[in-house]
Amino acid sequence: MILLSPCPATRLLPSTDAEDIVALARDFAANELTPRVAQAEAAGAFPRDVFRRLGALGLLGMPYPEEVGGAGLPYEVYLQVLEEIAGAWASVGVGLSVHVMACYPLATFGTDEQRERWLPELLGGELLGGYCLSEADAGSDPGAMRTRAERTPDGYRISGSKAWVTHGGDADFYTLFARTSEERSRGISCFLVAGDADGLNPQAPEHKMGLTGSTTATLDYDGVQVDGDRLVGDEGAGLSIALQALDSGRLGIAAVAVGLAQSSLDHAVRYAQERETFGRPIIEHQGLGFLLADMAAAVASARAVTLDAARLRDRGLPFGQQASIAKLVATDAAMKVTTDAVQVLGGYGYTKEFPVERHMREAKVMQIFEGTNQIQRMVIARGLARGA
Incomplete structure (x- = not known):
């Protein structure tokens, strides 16, 4: 395939440090993503190693505070880094965006103990995240979700299916939203679920017209047991x-x-x-x-x-x-x-x-x-x- 050299867009950034970070992302995209993208997309190969490299470079935790392992960058800088990554390889850009979004509930609503326990690995690239909100009959209307989390003596038992999960089957953790009561707006709660939890079964990946290097799959939660300390925020505050x-x-x-x-x-x-x-x-x-x-x-x-x-x-x-x-x-x-x-x-x-x-x-x-x-x-x- 013929590759044409990109012409970097002129950018207005808030500091020289921000300029250096965007330049770092641009160089990474040109040298490590562009040479691989065509072959990987043609083969439908998920580039898990790329996300570890992004974590090592500090690009997975850009908008989160330094005290929890992030870089403490303004969102306007993070988005311009994301633009550079996505311009070279859209599957990686989408994956980076989804991972950052999957970390948001824990970083924003988690307890100090939860953040100290899990965020450093999530933001450092050791663990890759997914976001489980949509269902087959509850995509644009998340309040209609049917996945349930029932209380048990040790925490919660989760049953149901989540559709269109980016990194489904490849992620190390999932930010999951499940119903804990029948109330529409106050009956959904947020959980952090390990990717290898017993009873968590990914279906075969979707065959998509694009973003073939990004795995998208339905996840079946068949009585997945999660400890009570994996509830993020208050019960009922998930929506x-x-x-x-x-x-x-x-x-x-x-x-x-x-x-x-x-x-x-x-x-x-x-x-x-x-x-x-x-x-x-x-x-x-x-x-x-x-x-x-x-x-x-x-x-x-x-x-x-x-x-x-x-x-x-x-x-x-x-x-x-x-x-x-x-x-x-x-x-x-x-x-x-x-x-x-x-x-x-x-x-x-x-x-x-x-x-x-x-x-x-x-x-x-x-x-x-x-x-x-x-x-x-x-x-x-x-x-x-x-x-x-």
């Missing part, structure tokens, strides 16, 4: 915890989408500079030049709205509605930009010789997970109705 984690997770997916779109734009521009028709590079033909200009505008707009939401989060201000806007704008932009990149490359764009066809397939799911874009529109509209 609120899950939705807060999703607000941050949506920013992660927005950043992944921006990285994917930027990478497609880079490849399209480089191809248009080198390919000639009628005696000049095709980028100089107005029809194609304007298409590329619109692609660049879409990427820049998506990045701007994503970082705007991140800066609200960093200042401790409400950002849920802005996170939904970012996820909506960035993932729709990624779908449009990757599709247009295929068009710029013409017949070559439809072949596996260039990565833009893979980018197009990967972009589609960005509009679906972490809440479909139709759900994001509902969240935004409800916020407008409240005067938010």
Whole structure:
């Protein structure tokens, strides 16, 4: 396959340390991810070793405090690192975002003892996380979940199935949400479940059109026993915890989408500079030049709205509605930009010789997970109705 050199986007970062961290991520992506991505995606090979390397570099715990093993970085820096990783290998970018989201309940709502016991390994890369919220009949409506956690003398016994779990069967721990009472909004609780727990059985991975290097599977919880100290937060507070984690997770997916779109734009521009028709590079033909200009505008707009939401989060201000806007704008932009990149490359764009066809397939799911874009529109509209 032909690989074209990317053109790094101009970035405005809050400090020289942040610039160094993003540069580190860019170098890691170029030297360790880009050479492997095509073969691994073609084979559907899950790159577990990459996440250990990300942990060793300190990139798995970026937005979490240093006292629990994190790097204490602003979210706006974390998202720009994530963009670099995802631009090289979207499966790894999604995995990084999901892992960071899976750590959020423990880092934010866990007791001091729980954080001291588990977070250092989670943030250091020794353990990889998954997030178990969706079910076959409770995806966009998590309050309808049926997985149950029944009290036992030693803790809880969990029964049910969770669908669409990133890293399903490969993760070392899962942040699981299960019903502990019949109350819709106050009847769900959050648990930290070991990946090798007895009775936890992954089904065969899903066969997906993209992100083939990222395992997605249904997990069956067949009477899984968890100790009481694996309850994260108060019993019944799980739905609120899950939705807060999703607000941050949506920013992660927005950043992944921006990285994917930027990478497609880079490849399209480089191809248009080198390919000639009628005696000049095709980028100089107005029809194609304007298409590329619109692609660049879409990427820049998506990045701007994503970082705007991140800066609200960093200042401790409400950002849920802005996170939904970012996820909506960035993932729709990624779908449009990757599709247009295929068009710029013409017949070559439809072949596996260039990565833009893979980018197009990967972009589609960005509009679906972490809440479909139709759900994001509902969240935004409800916020407008409240005067938010």
